[in-house]
Amino acid sequence: MSRPKNSFEVPSLGEGLYAYSEAKEALAEGIAESLRKRGLNVSKEEILRQMVKPPSEEFGDLGIGLFRYAKALRVKPQELAEEISKEVNHYLIKEKKVIGGYLNFFFDIKKLAERALREAIEKEYGKWDVGEGKVRVVEHTSANPVHPLHIGHARNMFLGDSLVRILRNAGWKVQSRFYINDMGRQVAILVYGIMKLGKRAPEEEKPDHWYGKVYSVTNTLVELARAIKEGDEEEMKEWQEVLNELEEKWPEIVNALKEKIRPEEDHERAISELMKRYEEGDEEVKKIFRKVVEDVLRGFRETMGRVGVSVDVWDWESDLVWSGLVRKIIEEAKEKGLLKEHKGALAIDFSPFLNDEVRKRLKIPKGLEVPPLILVRSDGTTLYTTRDIAYTIKKFEETGAEKVINVIASEQRLPQIQLRLALWALGYKRYAENLIHYAYEMVTIPGMKMSGRRGRMITLDWLVDEAKKRVEELVKERSEAQDVERVVEAVAVGALKYALVSVSAEKPITFKWEEVLNFNTNSAPYLQYTHARAVGILRKGGKGDLSKASFEKAEKYKNLIMKIAEFPEVTKAAALDLAPEKIAVYLNSLADTFNEFYHKEPVAKEPDEGLRNLKLLIVEAIANIMKRGLNLLGIEAPERM
RNA sequence: GCCCCCGUAGCUCAGCCAGGAAGAGCGCGGGCCUUCGGAGCCCGUGGUCGCGGGUUCAAAUCCCGCCGGGGGCGCCA
Numbered sequence: 001m002s003r004p005k006n007s008f009e010v011p012s013l014g015e016g017l018y019a020y021s022e023a024k025e026a027l028a029e030g031i032a033e034s035l036r037k038r039g040l041n042v043s044k045e046e047i048l049r050q051m052v053k054p055p056s057e058e059f060g061d062l063g064i065g066l067f068r069y070a071k072a073l074r075v076k077p078q079e080l081a082e083e084i085s086k087e088v089n090h091y092l093i094k095e096k097k098v099i100g101g102y103l104n105f106f107f108d109i110k111k112l113a114e115r116a117l118r119e120a121i122e123k124e125y126g127k128w129d130v131g132e133g134k135v136r137v138v139e140h141t142s143a144n145p146v147h148p149l150h151i152g153h154a155r156n157m158f159l160g161d162s163l164v165r166i167l168r169n170a171g172w173k174v175q176s177r178f179y180i181n182d183m184g185r186q187v188a189i190l191v192y193g194i195m196k197l198g199k200r201a202p203e204e205e206k207p208d209h210w211y212g213k214v215y216s217v218t219n220t221l222v223e224l225a226r227a228i229k230e231g232d233e234e235e236m237k238e239w240q241e242v243l244n245e246l247e248e249k250w251p252e253i254v255n256a257l258k259e260k261i262r263p264e265e266d267h268e269r270a271i272s273e274l275m276k277r278y279e280e281g282d283e284e285v286k287k288i289f290r291k292v293v294e295d296v297l298r299g300f301r302e303t304m305g306r307v308g309v310s311v312d313v314w315d316w317e318s319d320l321v322w323s324g325l326v327r328k329i330i331e332e333a334k335e336k337g338l339l340k341e342h343k344g345a346l347a348i349d350f351s352p353f354l355n356d357e358v359r360k361r362l363k364i365p366k367g368l369e370v371p372p373l374i375l376v377r378s379d380g381t382t383l384y385t386t387r388d389i390a391y392t393i394k395k396f397e398e399t400g401a402e403k404v405i406n407v408i409a410s411e412q413r414l415p416q417i418q419l420r421l422a423l424w425a426l427g428y429k430r431y432a433e434n435l436i437h438y439a440y441e442m443v444t445i446p447g448m449k450m451s452g453r454r455g456r457m458i459t460l461d462w463l464v465d466e467a468k469k470r471v472e473e474l475v476k477e478r479s480e481a482q483d484v485e486r487v488v489e490a491v492a493v494g495a496l497k498y499a500l501v502s503v504s505a506e507k508p509i510t511f512k513w514e515e516v517l518n519f520n521t522n523s524a525p526y527l528q529y530t531h532a533r534a535v536g537i538l539r540k541g542g543k544g545d546l547s548k549a550s551f552e553k554a555e556k557y558k559n560l561i562m563k564i565a566e567f568p569e570v571t572k573a574a575a576l577d578l579a580p581e582k583i584a585v586y587l588n589s590l591a592d593t594f595n596e597f598y599h600k601e602p603v604a605k606e607p608d609e610g611l612r613n614l615k616l617l618i619v620e621a622i623a624n625i626m627k628r629g630l631n632l633l634g635i636e637a638p639e640r641m
Numbered sequence: 642g643c644c645c646c647c648g649u650a651g652c653u654c655a656g657c658c659a660g661g662a663a664g665a666g667c668g669c670g671g672g673c674c675u676u677c678g679g680a681g682c683c684c685g686u687g688g689u690c691g692c693g694g695g696u697u698c699a700a701a702u703c704c705c706g707c708c709g710g711g712g713g714c715g716c717c718a
Contacts, residue, residue: 046659055662065661067698077698101698102662144718185717345716368644369714377716384718411712413645441646441711480678503654506646508711515653519680521666522653529680537677577658585655589665599673599682606677619677641680 019115020565021572023092024051024062027105030088035069042069060097060104061562067101077101109561113554113614116565118546120621126571126628131172137395138164140407141304141311142179145296146190147212149303149460150450151443151511152409155500157460159440160407161309161634162501162580169632170575175399176311179391182293183317184384186215188275191289192267193218196260197253201295206461208299211292213250214257216455220246221261222271223453228263242454249455272379279381281322289318303460307493308634315394317387325390326382329426330375338425339375346376350421361433362420373418385415389422396431403434405578410439410506438578440505446512467492470517471525481640494524494635501633502584522588524635527626530591532641533598534623537616541604544617550610557618560597563590564621571632580633587629594622 017025028047035042047064054063066084070077081103085096092115094108119125140160143153160176167174181187193214194200201207220242227235247254261267277285297314304310320326330346333339339346349372359366375386395404408416416437423432444450450458471492481487499516503509519525554561567586574582603619606612627637 049659050661052661055664059662063662065699067661071698099662181718343716347716365645371714374716379716381716383716409712409718410646412718414713415718439646474680478678478680507654508647510653512653515667518667525680529678533678533680540677581655585665589655592666595681596683598677599679602677604677641678 018119018565018568019092019112020562021568023090023107023112024048024569026090027051027062027088027093030090031064031084031103034084034087038073040069040072054102054104057558059099059102060095061107063102063104065102070101107562107565109555109558110551112565113557113561114551116561117549117614117617117621120564120567121543121617121624123624124628125621125624126568127169127171128568128572128575129171130572130575131167131170133171133173134402135173135175135399136167137175137177137399137401137404138167138407139177139179139395139404140164141300141309142181142408143300144181144184144186145208145211145293145300146186146215147296147452147455148206148208148457149300151445151458151460151463152450154307154460154463154496155440155443155509156407156409157304157307157309158497158500158634159438159505159580162497162583162632163405163407163438163578165632165634166571166574166578166580166583169571172575175313175401177313177315177395178311180293180297180314180316180318181384182289183275183279183321183382183387185271185275186219187289187293188271188278189219189222190215191278191285191292192222192271192274193257193261194292195288197256200291206299206302207295208303209459209461211296211299212457213246213253213455216453217243217246217250217253217257218261219453221257222267225261225263225265225267229266246455272381276379276381278318279321286318303464306464307460307497308636315391317391320387320390320394321382325394326387329386329390329393330382332426333375336426340372342372342374344378345374347372347374348422348425350418350425353421353425358421358424362417362424364417364421368417370414370417370421373422375422385419385422388415388419389426392419392423392431392435393428396428396434401434403436404431405436405438407438407440410441413437413439436578438505441508443500443509443511446510463496464492466513467496467517470513471495474517474519475641479641481638487638487641490636490638491525491528491641494528494630497633497635498524498527498584501580502588504579504581521592524630524633527587527591527630528635528637529641530594531623531626531630531637532639534594534619534626535639537598537603537619538623541612541616541619543620544613544615546613546617548610549613549617550608551614553611553614557597557614559593560618560622563593564618564625567625567629571629574632583629583632587626590622590625590629 028051029044032042032044032047051062051064054060066081067077070080078098078101081098081101085098085103092108092111093105095106097104138160141153141157143149164174164176190211201210220239224239224243227239274285278289333348338348340349350370354370373385374383376382395401420432420435445458448458450456468488471488475488476484479487495516570582570586574580601615603615606615630637
């Protein structure tokens, strides 16, 4: 581990790497060196990538296939493996075994346990400095402030928050940001409705929920008016149906707005006018927009508070426009001759830039046709992506960030690509290359259809309420905790988070309560329970003493020792791959291994003092890892459940 | 139509980026409770890695083509 550069990112370990990692790297370097001696140009990193866990314990704990090098050297794989085997050593390795072209290593579990257990009971086990104190920005949640946060935003928020934690743990300085998209058409529609209605959210209702209703109703009335004007029978029918549905749910709001948003008026123009005035900074309009959006954000913050997520910086899209940053971008584009008229608006045509080299560097798929990006509407206002260009530059320049990670639904892949291309075209090449679209797929609940236009939403507030209700029933009877309320909260929220971060982001999720709240396996409650159980043992048995533990008996608990020793590799991989699910998968398997041990081995009651101390150390390591691992996923680990 | 993502055991998923020796859990069948928290444990069951080609000593992994599911192709975001 290199020396920390930021005082607040100091790893607690002294010199050197974690035991397992140190051994693995030493072996890799040894193998690479052996191969270099034979004339091959091989790096430690290349070897490291190929080192795998053999399929069976009998083959070894760590291994590598040397076929490709044998081929390059024109020798038999087995012979090469045997020769290299003699040249590679580390004090934590007690045996080497060659099987075919594989070179496998066995750890000396006693020695590994001595080191790994000492490391694992340290407060900051699994912390790294691979980020070297460099800055990264993670933008997440960034929901449109026109309706409550829903299940999709929840996935976004939990993934984003977990990435922040994982990256910080790996030594990056991370800033999280929420982009308040207050200049889009949707907010203008909401404000339009509010102006017509002539009032803001009532005290007794959560503001984001109330505004969500107003937004749905206004949008429906506006769309209906448009359909009538255009004489589109089909659309008319559809929107009328939506309106009827909304009227059943929220008669008051619909009735109040129906009077004021009449089909014969030109609402489109009025809304465009509003947007324009807001963009120009018209004081009167500004006041209303800001008040409405602030109200909705208050609702967001309340929800985020419930699930324990906060962001460092809240950025207003409108500030970007008013500060002139957006205009500056447009000027730059003009000067560079990038702006072309496209159907009456101003756009960047990317075709001159789209060569294979650029595609590769900006991760744009080979076959993807990228349409021109419109920067300025014909009425002179700007669009979301235009402002996002300015925002991206701001994120990089304000923080000196090495990379900016945008957690954004995969539906927005194309605009994100256009954004990178626009940055590239404008000459912000480093930013373009280091802007990461962390895309995630949708979440669905069987039997519940979300429909924005129909005001049908699976809100995060509802999810939390529902989870708490369900958890309460399960916990109340059995709980040993005094503060059952807090436990219910931690378990309910934890279960939701785990369900949404334990699956890789690119996979769609089908949300099923039976799985989310399955206390038996692969869920936050299962892991929390395992943690509480481990802590419970320590309460009874006390903490283990390193100087009294019989490490020579560690071999018997090899599975656990190995797992404990591997934890830092997992936290590192999760950070490098931006993969919270790796933590989840690991913790689940650690819990399985521990529960097996727990059942077979008395710990606190173990009569042999040396063995008892060893076991207590193992239990303490598990508790610590469980807690730290869950924390990286944003999940609390109560001491009692 | 074009493009992107996904397709691994009955179910939920890991492994795919950096090719090397098919993995978990659930479910199902059987067993274990006077024991530190049974929200548990043990044994067993289960796969032409969507299909077809190709590259390779070696393909779930890379390449090409198809099939199925989802998403995207707006002066919306």
